[in-house]
Amino acid sequence: MNLFKNKFLLHVAFILIFIIYEIFTIPFIDINTVFNNPLIVSDLIYQILLIVVFYINYFYLIEKFYLQKKHIIYFITVIIVFILILIIENLSINYFYDLNQTNFEHFEPPFYPHKPKFMFWPFDKKLHLYLIIVLIALIIKVRVHLRQVEIEKTNYELSNLKAQINPHFLFNALNSIYSLAIQNSNKTADSIIKLSEIMRYVLRDNSLKIKLEEELNFINHYLELQKMRLTSNVNFIYEINGKPENQNIEPLIFIPLIENAFKYGISTIENSNIYIKFNIEKEKINLEIKNTIVSNKTHNTETTKIGLNNVKKRLKLLYPNKHQLVINCINNEFIINLNIIIND
Numbered sequence: 001m002n003l004f005k006n007k008f009l010l011h012v013a014f015i016l017i018f019i020i021y022e023i024f025t026i027p028f029i030d031i032n033t034v035f036n037n038p039l040i041v042s043d044l045i046y047q048i049l050l051i052v053v054f055y056i057n058y059f060y061l062i063e064k065f066y067l068q069k070k071h072i073i074y075f076i077t078v079i080i081v082f083i084l085i086l087i088i089e090n091l092s093i094n095y096f097y098d099l100n101q102t103n104f105e106h107f108e109p110p111f112y113p114h115k116p117k118f119m120f121w122p123f124d125k126k127l128h129l130y131l132i133i134v135l136i137a138l139i140i141k142v143r144v145h146l147r148q149v150e151i152e153k154t155n156y157e158l159s160n161l162k163a164q165i166n167p168h169f170l171f172n173a174l175n176s177i178y179s180l181a182i183q184n185s186n187k188t189a190d191s192i193i194k195l196s197e198i199m200r201y202v203l204r205d206n207s208l209k210i211k212l213e214e215e216l217n218f219i220n221h222y223l224e225l226q227k228m229r230l231t232s233n234v235n236f237i238y239e240i241n242g243k244p245e246n247q248n249i250e251p252l253i254f255i256p257l258i259e260n261a262f263k264y265g266i267s268t269i270e271n272s273n274i275y276i277k278f279n280i281e282k283e284k285i286n287l288e289i290k291n292t293i294v295s296n297k298t299h300n301t302e303t304t305k306i307g308l309n310n311v312k313k314r315l316k317l318l319y320p321n322k323h324q325l326v327i328n329c330i331n332n333e334f335i336i337n338l339n340i341i342i343n344d
Contacts, residue, residue, distance in 0.1 A: 045092050046126065049085040050133050056081070056136040066138065067145055081129050177225075194225040202252070210344070212285070213246040216240065216278070219254060223276075226262050234266055235273045242280030249342055250318045254287055256311050257336050264334065265291030273333075283343035289336040293329070315340075 057078070065074035201218045211261045223238055230236060258276060265274045272292035279286040308327065315323045315338075322341040328336070 045089050046085070049088060050130065053081060053085060053130070054133050054137050057134055058141050062138060062141045067141075078134055082127070085130075086126070191225055191228050194221050194228075197221045198225065209248040210251050212244040212249045212280070215249050215251060215254070216244055219258060221256070222255065230266065231268055233268060233271050235271070237273075237275045237277075239277040240280065241278065244280055247280065247283075247285070247342055249285070249340075250314075253311070253314065253318070253340070254338070256307050257287065257289055259340065260307060260335070260336075261289050261291035264293060267292075267294035270294060283341060285340050285342055287336070287338040289334075291334050293332050293334055 059076060060082075061077055065071070065077060174195070177195060198218065198221050201214075201221075227236065261274050262275065265272050272294050273290065274292075275288070275290040277288045279288070312325060313323060319340055319342075322338045324337075324338045329337070
């Protein structure tokens, strides 16, 4: 709705500029006799035709030819259109006025040094104004087109990045259930229910921002699933400080980072720690994750790097200049600190 409103206002402004231009470029207008003067009427007809040309060029010619790389056909068409509007203007004046009976000395202002013949305006003035209108339409349309291409490219890249998250995430969730099943754990049934909730969220249309409460609820389901397979060797702490109400977030931003902590911070042999904390402020959210790097885990550096790069790319696309991601490895502890400004 806002986009439509902005476009409408742009077109209204464009037409108003033409009207203002007309008022200030004809200093001798007498409202009572304006339509008795063929010079003024010729001017008005030409400007109306230019408005029509602007929209034909903007909505059809540029789209049909220029953006399709048919540049020669486009410029030939532009020349033909210019000739046509001159003919239409001349035919219109001849239709409304008997030029043979018109005393041009009476109407002609100082900036017409010679008696007009075929055209009332000097040809170079007509051509200059026509070229300006054509170029304005071309510049605006190309800018809009490039912006659309950039948006489509960004959406495509985000879809690919999200497509990498979903299978990987679900595979790891299934692994958690498998580990419970082989132990004949009575938690298996509950874990399957948790997984169904997770899958329902992951497979939904996540192309738009969602409520932060929903994202945190999804994370909670994931953590409940993971806690089912934790042993007493793992010290797990999860905290949320602040109120998530009335805040929106891009979906699935945090889960790869949290998932990484469980993948490489759990051991059945040695003690380990996993600490996850959200600090929520107005229009800002901080996620802090710390996990022990356990020695009995085969740490696939390349896989971890790909996962973190995925997160970095999504943050760059979704929150340009509005995020800070710091990753450190200190004293056998992997630390992630993410800040996002989430104002809409």
